[in-house]
Amino acid sequence: MKKSTNFSAYALLAIGFYYALETFQIKLFDQQQSWQTLLILFGLAFLIGGHFDQDENAILPGILLGGLGVHFLCFGQFPDWPEHAPAITFIIGLGIILRSAKTKTGSIQGIILLLLAAFLHFFDSIINGLGWVEQGVQVVQKFWPVLLILGGFYLLFLKKK
Incomplete structure (x- = not known):
């Protein structure tokens, strides 16, 4: 029960931070009031909550949400930014590898996805x-x-097997 309470707390902090920037008209960067920023904040909520709760199952959704938020925020802004298919494949592979660093399983799948992303x-x-x-x-x-x-x-x- 404690894990879901902590995640809820981090999610509320993320949403509160998101809307506080709008309410008090604080501008940190362009497009900060976008849905991509919300994805990044929820990804951070998963990663921070998972770190403090020592829950390795929060790594993959945290990397996935945060990575997708960064990708969609940066897509079209930089000329060499990857297309959707390689970027999403890379993000999933990175999340699997980072999770496997804690769980000691699944690193081969992550490496395969990273190689596939590079190929794409x-x-x-x-x-x-x-x-x-x-x-x-x-x-x-x-x-x-x-x-x-x-x-x-x-x-x-x-x-x-």
Whole structure:
């Protein structure tokens, strides 16, 4: 019961801070009164509450909410900022790796997601660098989601430990 009370306290502090900035017309940065800022504050509430409650299960939602808030706040503001698919994949992979640092499980899944995010982000550069295999790459580009789906089904149904 104490864990949910502390999270509720941190969430109320985050929402109060968000609306206090608006009410007292305090401007810290552009777009501070956006839904993205609320995501960041709720992510921080999860991370702070999880830290003080020693609840490693709060790491993933905290990183996910905070990371999504930062991504959507920065998307379009910086020319080299990644597109949605690689950024979201990176955020989830980072959250899994940070959670696995506490739980000692799941680091392989996080690393795979980080590698997939890097591949998605640099896909066009990789294609341009491999001009001699452009034909084969076009086939892979068209069907790589099917390979991911087949890999997921393999892990769910065929690979038994």
